[in-house]
Amino acid sequence: xxxxxxxxxxxxxxxxxxxxxxxxxxxxxxxxxxxxxxxxxxxxxxxxxxxxxxxxxxxxxxxxxxxxxxxxxxxxxxxxxxxxxxxxxxxxxxxxxxxxxxxxxxxxxxxxxxxxxxxxxxxxxxxxxxxxxxxxxxxxxxxxxxxxxxxxxxxxxxxxxxxxxxxxxxxxxxxxxxxxxxxxxxxxxxxxxxxxxxxxxxxxxxxxxxxxxxxxxxxxxxxxxxxxxxxxxxxxxxxxxxxxxxxxxxxxxxxxxxxxxxxxxxxxxxxxxxxxxxxxxxxxxxxxxxxxxxxxxxxxxxxxxxxxxxxxxxxxxxxxxxxxxxxxxxxxx
Amino acid sequence: xxxxxxxxxxxxxxxxxxxxxxxxxxxxxxxxxxxxxxxxxxxxxxxxxxxxxxxxxxxxxxxxxxxxxxxxxxxxxxxxxxxxxxxxxxxxxxxxxxxxxxxxxxxxxxxxxxxxxxxxxxxxxxxxxxxxxxxxxxxxxxxxxxxxxxxxxxxxxxxxxxxxxxxxxxxxxxxxxxxxxxxxxxxxxxxxxxxxxxxxxxxxxxxxxxxxxxxxxxxxxxxxxxxxxxxxxxxxxxxxxxxxxxxxxxxxxxxxxxxxxxxxxxxxxxxxxxxxxxxxxxxxxxxxxxxxxxxxxxxxxxxxxxxxxxxxxxxxxxxxxxxxxxxxxxxxx
Numbered sequence: 001x002x003x004x005x006x007x008x009x010x011x012x013x014x015x016x017x018x019x020x021x022x023x024x025x026x027x028x029x030x031x032x033x034x035x036x037x038x039x040x041x042x043x044x045x046x047x048x049x050x051x052x053x054x055x056x057x058x059x060x061x062x063x064x065x066x067x068x069x070x071x072x073x074x075x076x077x078x079x080x081x082x083x084x085x086x087x088x089x090x091x092x093x094x095x096x097x098x099x100x101x102x103x104x105x106x107x108x109x110x111x112x113x114x115x116x117x118x119x120x121x122x123x124x125x126x127x128x129x130x131x132x133x134x135x136x137x138x139x140x141x142x143x144x145x146x147x148x149x150x151x152x153x154x155x156x157x158x159x160x161x162x163x164x165x166x167x168x169x170x171x172x173x174x175x176x177x178x179x180x181x182x183x184x185x186x187x188x189x190x191x192x193x194x195x196x197x198x199x200x201x202x203x204x205x206x207x208x209x210x211x212x213x214x215x216x217x218x219x220x221x222x223x224x225x226x227x228x229x230x231x232x233x234x235x236x237x238x239x240x241x242x243x244x245x246x247x248x249x250x251x252x253x254x255x256x257x258x259x260x261x262x263x264x265x266x267x268x269x270x271x272x273x274x275x276x277x278x279x280x281x282x283x284x285x286x287x288x289x290x291x292x293x294x295x296x297x298x299x300x301x302x303x304x305x306x307x308x309x310x311x312x313x314x315x316x317x318x319x320x321x322x323x324x325x326x327x328x329x330x331x332x333x
Numbered sequence: 334x335x336x337x338x339x340x341x342x343x344x345x346x347x348x349x350x351x352x353x354x355x356x357x358x359x360x361x362x363x364x365x366x367x368x369x370x371x372x373x374x375x376x377x378x379x380x381x382x383x384x385x386x387x388x389x390x391x392x393x394x395x396x397x398x399x400x401x402x403x404x405x406x407x408x409x410x411x412x413x414x415x416x417x418x419x420x421x422x423x424x425x426x427x428x429x430x431x432x433x434x435x436x437x438x439x440x441x442x443x444x445x446x447x448x449x450x451x452x453x454x455x456x457x458x459x460x461x462x463x464x465x466x467x468x469x470x471x472x473x474x475x476x477x478x479x480x481x482x483x484x485x486x487x488x489x490x491x492x493x494x495x496x497x498x499x500x501x502x503x504x505x506x507x508x509x510x511x512x513x514x515x516x517x518x519x520x521x522x523x524x525x526x527x528x529x530x531x532x533x534x535x536x537x538x539x540x541x542x543x544x545x546x547x548x549x550x551x552x553x554x555x556x557x558x559x560x561x562x563x564x565x566x567x568x569x570x571x572x573x574x575x576x577x578x579x580x581x582x583x584x585x586x587x588x589x590x591x592x593x594x595x596x597x598x599x600x601x602x603x604x605x606x607x608x609x610x611x612x613x614x615x616x617x618x619x620x621x622x623x624x625x626x627x628x629x630x631x632x633x634x635x636x637x638x639x640x641x642x643x644x645x646x647x648x649x650x651x652x653x654x655x656x657x658x659x660x661x662x663x664x665x666x
Contacts, residue, residue: 076625088624155483156592157591157627159592159627161625161627162589162590162591163589163592164589165589167622168590169585169586170503172578177622179624180622180623180624181621181622182620245505246505249502249505252502253501256494256498257496257591258490259491259492259494259495260490260491261491287502287514289500289513290513291409291419292418292419293492294490294492
């Protein structure tokens with residue numbers, strides 16, 4: 001097998017997904033393992049390297065054909081230093097020099113990126129935003145991540161922490177957020193938080209078809225809320241609709257800040273498809289201005305759960321190509 | 334006089350300011366005229382050209398020493414076409430090809446820019462942000478304009494209308510804005526709107542030392558509110574403080590989107606100096622997160638009312654230099 005490949009890793013709080021990705025974004029091999037972050041960063045990074053090396057040999061790829069490795073991780077990061085600064089989803093990880101460790105353990109050149117930025121890069125590279133200009137991807141997961149692509153490049157910001165739309169404040173003195181702020185978007189619209197809120201309401205006595213579900217399973221997720229809302233459940237519909245209104249508000253604010261051509265809705269909540277997209281579009285049109293035609297196209301991700309790992313590999317490809325360009329030896333097959 | 338100069342124009346709803354600006358941002362001649370936009374765009378543009386030509390000859394500048402002209406105007410603009418699309422402050426101006434008209438009437442190469450972007454460029458070029466990286470300037474005027482400088486370039490956006498922070502929504506279903514949205518930042522924090530709001534409150538019967546001022550003059554501005562607040566007036570203090578809280582909220586949201594090194598507060602409201610800056614900084618620290626050290630430095634503009642005209646000229650200088658660079662004849666003195 002002489003086709004060149006990049007390795008992508010999507011390091012999440014629950015799972016670590018590792019994939020071999022071709023230069024067109026196609027996944028040629030993929031494996032998912034549980035994270036077990038509590039065992040310590042050095043141990044987990046060691047296992048990550050073993051997984052990478054295993055995946056390369058299992059797929060009969062020569063090390064020479066691997067152009068590099070990209071990894072997307074929860075932030076905040078010290079990107080230029082190659083550090084994970086700290087992460088709510090990786091307890092105990094502080095100032096982990098993950099880029100250097102992975103480089104040493106795999107022998108590959110490593111690109112480190114915020115996980116939502118990696119997903120945004122994937123949408124731009126081979127996803128819903130492929131044929132579009134400036135774009136922002138919102139990853140509607142446990143929290144709300146985001147990445148902005150401007151002129152083909154990830155918007156980084158002076159402190160390397162730009163496009164954190166999940167922590168823009170949408171209610172002055174609003175609901176407390178784990179980040180220490182009050183009124184962050186993700187408190188009103190992330191799948192994790194709306195499920196939490198719905199459970200609270202039912203425990204306080206609100207009538208809902210989700211009541212028996214809660215009793216039977218002890219919990220439910222945002223997809224259960226969407227399904228109940230679709231079936232006519234009043235509480236579920238109110239909560240789902242409020243989340244969509246806040247996501248639409250965020251879309252208006254993204255329109256007036258980054259002013260992108262396209263907005264991609266990704267992450268777990270996007271599995272609800274048109275029931276998410278239709279509501280968000282409807283609330284967006286109701287909320288945005290009418291004085292200038294600069295509305296972004298709002299669409300769903302078409303990479304599903306693999307945007308993060310594809311984008312991470314895409315960044316390894318990008319680094320490889322720009323290195324090749326610098327040497328005037330653009331020999332990528 | 335053989336020193337090279339650029340012409341800057343700041344076209345406002347009330348006044349047109351025209352200046353000759355050296356390559357270090359120094360103003361060598363300046364004139365301000367009333368706008369009288371109702372007389373029609375072609376007439377006003379004709380007068381603008383006369384003012385430019387007059388200023389050049391009065392200052393004994395040879396036409397050959399004028400490197401170009403920059404103009405900052407209220408938006409929204411069609412920048413790449415050189416059009417003023419429409420403007421709330423210039424009634425009746427629609428699709429005005431101002432760049433072409435000014436080029437024809439002055440014989441100069443013309444750069445068109447949104448007025449707040451021009452002010453932001455001035456702060457970056459020779460103002461408060463001179464020695465800093467990525468930065469955002471908020472122009473707290475009748476409305477709230479903004480411009481973001483990223484990597485030394487103005488953030489434009491796909492639709493050429495980025496960094497309109499004044500129209501980001503800070504209250505879902507909040508106060509109606511002239512743009513057609515509800516809850517825009519500028520409804521809660523612009524000098525024009527807080528003065529309007531204070532006047533409403535007094536007319537509804539609120540006690541305030543501004544009551545007699547209103548009776549005597551029929552109106553007052555945001556500086557009067559700041560002075561009354563400083564002197565201990567309770568209504569004025571509440572209104573001023575609320576405005577500062579919303580400006581601080583906007584600063585938090587700018588931190589999490591553009592993630593700049595610096596935030597510059599400019600425009601009429603910045604004349605209140607530390608009474609603005611102190612309150613905004615205090616509310617910013619109270620509202621922003623504590624999990625990552627990426628707080629922008631918040632400062633006041635040091636260009637006062639001339640940021641717009643200096644920035645416009647700065648953009649003419651920038652175009653001149655990049656043109657010179659392209660021709661490999663970097664002969665700017």
